[in-house]
Amino acid sequence: MSGTIYPHAVGFVAGDRPRIVTDRFQYHDAHTMERFLATDGYKGLRAALAKSPTEVHDEVKGATVLGRGGAGFAAGVKWGLTPQGVWPRYLVVNGDESEPGTYKDRLLMELDPHQLIEGCLIACYAAGLSQCFLYVRGEMALAQERIATALNEAYAAGYVGKNILGSNFSVDIVLHWGAGAYVVGEETALIESLEGNRGMPRQKPPFFPAAIGLYGKPTIVNNVETLANLPWLMRNGVEAYTAIGTATSPGTRMVAVSGHVKRPGVYEIINGTTTFRDLLYGDEFCGGIRDDNQLKAFVPGGGSAPWFLPDQLDLPFENKLVSAAGSMLGSGAIIVMDDTTDIPAAALTLTRFYAHESCGKCVPCREGGTWLERIMRRIVDGHGTERDLDQLLEVGEMICPGAFPHAASERLGLGAVPFPYKMTTICFVGPSAYAPVHSALTLFRDEFEAKLVRRNLIPVTVGAGDDPH
Amino acid sequence: MARLNEANAVLAKEIIGRYPRPRSATIPLLHLAQQQDGYVTDEAIKHIGELVGATSAEVLGTATFYEMFKFEPVGKYLVNICGTMSCALLGADELMHHAEHKLGIKAGSTTADGLFTLEHAECQAACTEAPCLQVNYRYRYRVTPADLDKLIDDLSRGRLDGEIPPHGTVARVRQHIPSDRAVGAVAPEAVTGAPEWTPPSPEAKK
Ligand SMILES: Cc1cc2nc3c(=O)[nH]c(=O)nc-3n(C[C@H](O)[C@H](O)[C@H](O)COP(=O)(O)O)c2cc1C
Ligand code: SF4
Numbered sequence: 025m026s027g028t029i030y031p032h033a034v035g036f037v038a039g040d041r042p043r044i045v046t047d048r049f050q051y052h053d054a055h056t057m058e059r060f061l062a063t064d065g066y067k068g069l070r071a072a073l074a075k076s077p078t079e080v081h082d083e084v085k086g087a088t089v090l091g092r093g094g095a096g097f098a099a100g101v102k103w104g105l106t107p108q109g110v111w112p113r114y115l116v117v118n119g120d121e122s123e124p125g126t127y128k129d130r131l132l133m134e135l136d137p138h139q140l141i142e143g144c145l146i147a148c149y150a151a152g153l154s155q156c157f158l159y160v161r162g163e164m165a166l167a168q169e170r171i172a173t174a175l176n177e178a179y180a181a182g183y184v185g186k187n188i189l190g191s192n193f194s195v196d197i198v199l200h201w202g203a204g205a206y207v208v209g210e211e212t213a214l215i216e217s218l219e220g221n222r223g224m225p226r227q228k229p230p231f232f233p234a235a236i237g238l239y240g241k242p243t244i245v246n247n248v249e250t251l252a253n254l255p256w257l258m259r260n261g262v263e264a265y266t267a268i269g270t271a272t273s274p275g276t277r278m279v280a281v282s283g284h285v286k287r288p289g290v291y292e293i294i295n296g297t298t299t300f301r302d303l304l305y306g307d308e309f310c311g312g313i314r315d316d317n318q319l320k321a322f323v324p325g326g327g328s329a330p331w332f333l334p335d336q337l338d339l340p341f342e343n344k345l346v347s348a349a350g351s352m353l354g355s356g357a358i359i360v361m362d363d364t365t366d367i368p369a370a371a372l373t374l375t376r377f378y379a380h381e382s383c384g385k386c387v388p389c390r391e392g393g394t395w396l397e398r399i400m401r402r403i404v405d406g407h408g409t410e411r412d413l414d415q416l417l418e419v420g421e422m423i424c425p426g427a428f429p430h431a432a433s434e435r436l437g438l439g440a441v442p443f444p445y446k447m448t449t450i451c452f453v454g455p456s457a458y459a460p461v462h463s464a465l466t467l468f469r470d471e472f473e474a475k476l477v478r479r480n481l482i483p484v485t486v487g488a489g490d491d492p493h
Numbered sequence: 494m495a496r497l498n499e500a501n502a503v504l505a506k507e508i509i510g511r512y513p514r515p516r517s518a519t520i521p522l523l524h525l526a527q528q529q530d531g532y533v534t535d536e537a538i539k540h541i542g543e544l545v546g547a548t549s550a551e552v553l554g555t556a557t558f559y560e561m562f563k564f565e566p567v568g569k570y571l572v573n574i575c576g577t578m579s580c581a582l583l584g585a586d587e588l589m590h591h592a593e594h595k596l597g598i599k600a601g602s603t604t605a606d607g608l609f610t611l612e613h614a615e616c617q618a619a620c621t622e623a624p625c626l627q628v629n630y631r632y633r634y635r636v637t638p639a640d641l642d643k644l645i646d647d648l649s650r651g652r653l654d655g656e657i658p659p660h661g662t663v664a665r666v667r668q669h670i671p672s673d674r675a676v677g678a679v680a681p682e683a684v685t686g687a688p689e690w691t692p693p694s695p696e697a698k699k
Contacts, residue, residue, distance in 0.1 A: 123616070127622075130618045219517055239513060
């Protein structure tokens with residue numbers, strides 16, 4: 025254990041790769057105004073203000089800055105979805121990072137808060153957003169302190185507030201913070217929470233935030249990392265941005281690799297071309313599986329994502345390819361399991377998470393999540409029966425009717441079922457409780473069976489009418 | 494005492510003033526109440542309702558949705574040990590057992606001296622630093638049982654007082670928007686046109 029703040033999350037400074045959002049992380053004082061200004065700070069804002077809002081918006085569209093919060097929707101396109109002539113419009117920054125495995129937005133907020141503020145300002149300028157709410161997860165004390173300090177400095181120096189840098193561009197950025205509820209990361213729940221309510225998701229349609237958001241007004245919700253890309257883009261231009269990565273996944277993205285690798289860490293990787301194998305085994309990244317064990321499986325895009333096997337290691341970070349292979353890139357979080365892993369027990373930790381975080385609005389999620397957790401617990405504790413395995417799938421079918429995505433497996437002779445799935449719930453929390461169960465059971469059924477109560481081996485006394493079989 | 498004290502009531506008004514609608518300040522004010530008293534009291538709920546224009550039931554309804562708000566006293570130090578997948582893969586269960594043994598309590602309870610409350614927590618966004626924990630929302634990374642023993646001892650002896658404030662205080666720095674720089678929050682109904690810097694919209698041209 026270390027008293028220093030970032031003992032190990034230093035992957036981002038290793039290797040010779042383009043660094044769009046983590047470049048300042050090499051400085052211990054990256055969060056200070058002095059360091060920020062000495063390293064091109066607020067130059068992206070100046071570049072933006074020298075252009076018309078429409079030109080800036082066009083650049084963001086031209087660069088295809090994909091959303092980094094989970095859905096991967098292009099920011100420039102989203103900004104264009106606000107209805108004509110309806111004012112005011114708001115920006116809500118999603119800093120609620122809490123998807124299992126995900127660790128990047130917190131670093132951006134703690135280590136380089138001014139970069140985020142600059143990104144917010146550029147978005148507000150381009151999309152005509154007249155007030156910005158920066159919603160930071162409640163449990164992130166240091167991120168809140170760093171952002172508060174940075175905002176106080178930025179206001180005093182004329183970068184935020186009235187007539188920014190002497191222009192007619194004026195916007196307040198308000199630091200808002202949550203109080204612990206995973207589902208609030210969902211954008212409509214975030215808005216509910218920001219209105220002072222319980223953070224329960226709203227039904228889409230009609231409540232697409234860009235049309236009907238905060239106080240019923242058009243609202244852009246963007247992830248922290250998405251916005252942190254904008255200063256670099258403004259300084260270096262669309263061509264430089266799209267020169268990195270691929271046409272459909274340009275630029276870089278931050279990825280946290282946790283679990284059984286030699287060097288867990290947060291890495292800024294080239295989008296679209298870097299493969300899972302590069303990341304897990306590459307010398308400049310994680311350097312292989314711990315103790316040189318074999319890789320068993322990995323979660324490729326945050327706890328909600330269906331699992332991948334070694335079969336999928338050569339896939340690059342490209343949304344379309346990963347979807348076709350049966351999962352999603354989600355929030356840039358990889359959780360690695362080596363061959364010592366107890367698969368049902370590992371899946372249970374995720375299912376428990378989503379069951380616990382259900383807001384209770386939809387029955388299949390509220391009830392189904394709890395059922396899944398209980399059945400999984402029973403199996404892991406060695407009390408499960410064959411019937412429980414069927415029941416897991418039946419409950420899953422009620423949350424997500426039809427084929428559920430999963431990876432291909434050569435060992436099992438199994439083809440991939442592509443993303444996405446159908447769902448009976450308002451948001452993705454319900455399906456996310458099922459995803460780990462489905463992956464684990466489909467790809468490692470033998471491990472579940474090995475845990476079942478074996479009635480033919482253990483002499484049991486069964487009371488009359490007691491045996492369900 | 495349990496309503497917001499005078500200084501906090503002033504702060505509350507400043508916070509409310511930043512939002513287009515007062516109710517948006519509900520969660521920040523609940524944090525303020527918890528910072529003052531260590532937990533959220535009934536009187537504070539009532540006071541917050543008065544300040545933001547909501548009933549006590551509405552404020553309570555919001556408050557109980559969120560994990561961080563406590564409605565009875567907890568320890569000076571809230572120790573949250575993460576148990577989600579990345580931490581579970583690297584020994585979170587063992588760490589929790591060790592903590593229960595060291596503190597002599599089960600997760601979810603408080604030591605008799607009122608110093609420590611131990612809780613199971615879910616993913617804390619420090620997954621590469623597993624197993625991790627938070628004490629009053631300050632992180633500790635890659636925690637071994639020996640680290641945990643030392644942490645508890647240090648906290649008991651007040652050695653970390655400078656770094657870790659008592660439960661209730663989350664951020665120690667607050668945003669203050671200077672009045673001469675503030676644009677000011679406007680009720681959404683009161684805004685009729687596009688902001689000054691945007692190009693004239695088609696409607697405006699007509
Ligand atoms: C249950 C749930 C939790 C989510 N949590 C987060 C989160 O913590 N941070 C985030 O940026 N997006 C999260 N999202 C995605 C947001 O709804 C939204 O798509 C995103 O913030 C949009 O920003 P982007 O377009 O810049 O990616 C979550 C979605 C769901 C369904
Ligand atoms: S899916 Fe679950 S968390 Fe999402 S709205 Fe429905 S009940 Fe709430």
